[in-house]
Amino acid sequence: GNSVTQMEGPVTLSEEAFLTINCTYTATGYPSLFWYVQYPGEGLQLLLKATKADDKGSNKGFEATYRKETTSFHLEKGSVQVSDSAVYFCALSPNDYKLSFGAGTTVTVRA
């Protein structure tokens, strides 16, 4: 079946630190991969996506590269801000109608 495993949190960082959240997946075929973010009190927002191997998704300073050989889609940001404090979800879709989510990683950035 399809599944996503992401690193457990919570993660606490200082402003301007480097952030990495690991995500690996198991899927049949060639899924599309996503990172969603949930800010406090809000719904899930698409942060970035990649639809095929070696694609790099990027948005708001975040990046993730679709690595088929390691079945990974790690999220990175070079210099985090307090406003990046949120829960981050890795997700995949094997090109059908549903998203399969990881457990979510809570990130707290301190000033």
Place this chain on the structure above:
Amino acid sequence: EPEVTQTPSHQVTQMGQEVILRCVPISNHLYFYWYRQILGQKVEFLVSFYNNEISEKSEIFDDQFSVERPDGSNFTLKIRSTKLEDSAMYFCASSAQGAPSNQPQHFGDGTRLSIL
């Protein structure tokens, strides 16, 4: 920017009662979804809906659950005879086209359902 809206934000219901969660998807979207997140667990897919019928559902989505698009704007999830384990955050989502890789799913802020 258009958004998916869900009401109510928090619903408290006695066990055994029926509950209807409401969603207004983005107006030109054609595909609609419900997900749920039990506290401390993953976000789980429940059902997808297109052209007035269910296109896919998970094993969670049993006869206790139903979805409906009663008019041109609302999309509802009905849970009959609620159980304690139905307590969760329920998210509605919509997308312009199918296959999320082409058109991303836009999520509402969720309805927190508490069964007493």
